[in-house]
Amino acid sequence: MKLGRMFRFVVALACVELPTPGRALDQPIRIGILSDMSGPFSDQVGSGSVAAARLALDDFARESGGLKVELLSADHQNKPDVGLGIARRWLDQENVSAIVDLPNSGVALAVANLLRERNRVALASSAMTSDLTGKFCAPTTVQWVSDTWAQGSATARALADRGSRLWYFLTVDYALGHALERDATRALGEMNGRSTGGSRLPLGTSDFSSALLTAQSSGAQVLALANTGTDMINAIKQAGEFGLTPRMKAAALFIQLSDIHSLGLATAQGLQLVSAFYWDRNEGTRAFSDRFAAVMNGRRPTEDHAGVYSATLAYLRAVRAAGTIEGDRVVAMMRNTPIEDPLFGIVTIRPDGRAVHDMYLYEVKAPSESKRPYDYYKHVSTIAGSQAFRPVKDGGCAMKEKYK
Incomplete structure (x- = not known):
């Protein structure tokens, strides 16, 4: 099976001892951006999603408490079998703890189910099917931005x-x-x-x-x-x-x-x-968009790009607070922690995994x-x-x- 093109970015944050380091936090936190890099949704997500995630890592660096974060990205080619193959490799060989973006609802449903089985987190910031928080909801899935x-x-x-x-x-x-x-x-x-x-x-x-x-x-x-x-x-x-x-x-x-x-x-x-x-909605969205445009040749972010940034930053904060990458515990921390987001306003995570905002x-x-x-x-x-x-x-x- 042909796997999508894969890329890796590393953000090394100053290593200092955590107050309560869990076993998993002795290693870098690895986040995968699984996206459409070359197909019909690539302008909505793609390289812009990777750029948005890197901005989130930059911002988390100032409050990381010494955590080390690595970012991987790959093209799922809008094929669920390719997406699953990449996700399995990331879990088995790279110890990826969360997968973000997931445009294409078929890919998202398949990968979210795999992450539920492995107790790792699916941050479905670009997947639209409302079934992710309906009949296929999971304690390890959070659906950001919007849905059908x-x-x-x-x-x-x-x-x-x-x-x-x-x-x-x-x-x-x-x-x-x-x-x-x-x-x-x-x-x-x-x-x-x-x-x-x-x-x-x-x-x-x-x-x-x-x-x-x-x-x-x-x-x-x-x-x-x-x-x-x-x-x-x-x-x-x-x-x-x-x-x-x-x-x-x-x-x-x-x-x-x-x-x-x-x-x-x-x-x-x-x-x-x-x-x-x-x-261009308010000062917070314009400030983020200016940073995004500076690394994306003047392009302004889509709502999916904004979702990658916000979901990634909220996830990293929850990992830091929970002291673990166990998916159900991290999502529980996200659910129980108020989120004041500069891009989406006040965000709450419901029991079904739906991120709620205006x-x-x-x-x-x-x-x-x-x-x-x-x-x-x-x-x-x-x-x-x-x-x-x-x-x-x-x-x-x-x-x-x-x-x-």
């Missing part, structure tokens, strides 16, 4: 409130797309809306013409894009070329700053989207409204964390009883 329930619910409610209740879905045919369509359809039904149909297309589809013609004849008011990355960008561009989007609203259920940048404001203007992070509804600016590079979003509304994410009782997580 939050994206689908907020987007469906925002458009249904404006009278757009008939939707046609273009769905990428794997775990992410299925979950986005399922969760958006549920929310749509609660708003007296419904789906008029849908097309499921494999990851990497370049020609959406047949699906778009079917959508055009479906009578739908909304073209719901249950995909992301390059697939979603191509679908939006082709919908414009077919003349659909002047008549149908395009609802991007999972779109990020890098995607808007690729589309350009002339094409993307007016899109409404839900995001947990925007680089979410935001944005609208993409018209070209005339943008004043500088990456000035793409205008704030529409804030969604409180208590409302943004699926209630624990509704997710089917068996662990919820333990933490009542």
